[in-house]
Amino acid sequence: DEPVFYERMTALEHLAFIADIYEIDRHERKNRIDELAKRLLLSDVLSDQISSYSHGMKQKLSVIAALLPSPKLLILDEPMVGLDPKASFILKQLLKEYAKAGNTVFFSTHVLEVAQQLCDTLGIIKEGKLLYSGSFEQLQANKGEGTENLEQLFLELTEEGTPS
Template sequence: MIEIEHVTKTYAKHSDPAVKDLNIKIPDGKIFGFLGPNGAGKSTTIKMLIGILSPDLGTISLNSSNTVTQSLQTKAMIGYVPDEPRFYEKMTGRRHLEFICDIFKVTDEQRKERMIPLVQRFELEKALDEEISSYSHGMKQKLAVIAALIHKPKILILDEPMVGLDPKASFLLKETMKEYCKEGNTVFFSTHIMEVAQELCDLIGIINKGSLLFFGTVQELQNAKGEGSDSLERLFLELTDKEVFK
């Protein structure tokens, strides 16, 4: 379970908070989509979830462990894909995955069992022994996803994971996320692709200017607006950019 309670984060004195009094609770086994315009506070929230940033106020807990006071414990249960994955470019894909396995203390037997199916699923086996510097953006994105999954984390955190993926790889990632949650794990991902969020998410949160505007299911948002057949895209724009429908 992910619990974000009364979290506020400000980057500079006398500026508006990047995230303001944020409250979100995501049960195990759910896919949560975090939606918002550029600069809304999504990436700041994700950086606090993974421990890069600390909240100024409030607490974040992952499976009852505090991300600040129990930092190593929470990091051990996370798989993370940033919006722009960075690598040691002179490493091969295989060496990078071995490096991640070393960090998370994945045994030799476990890495043999996990690496081949993941690499085959995302069709990266032919490039696995090539330097990452030769990879396309989409290949790097696939490698980042495999690295996030290889230690079997309880919580998967993805920042715009579909960017750079071709339609087949996007489909495979969505199927992987569904399978992952069926095992009782939790997915937290940000996206600008409303169709993906509407199709995939058990719960969504819509944030704008640091404040949470909505938390719940797409159906609950449709019911609240009194327009049950409206697309998530239209409802999102109505909440975050009222100028569009003037």
């Protein structure tokens, strides 16, 4: 679950590399990097080598790199891993705003509370099999009258789906 980078590059060099791959012009790249780094609290360390970054800082850098080209579909694997509570809150807000702007955010998580807070549509997978796809409210109506959280519903659903 460790983000992978060229550790001898600075964060700014890495982001310039990503921007070059996506052919993002220099003015737009600077604006996007400045905005995202400020939001994710990395502005002061963009000139530092990535090797000096903590796991959480690398996680934030990988999110900035993913958002830099403004994709319509953003796919993230466990984006909250390694983040402190403040960074996690900021990232959740950022992902909500990104989705609200008409983009699709697809991410995996083992933190079901995050999925319940952020997702319009959930997919529950067990042993490579999709057990459920739909909203939390639909799952709640079908499986868990009176159940308040996704974790309880997940446990009920995955126990039912367990082969005997």
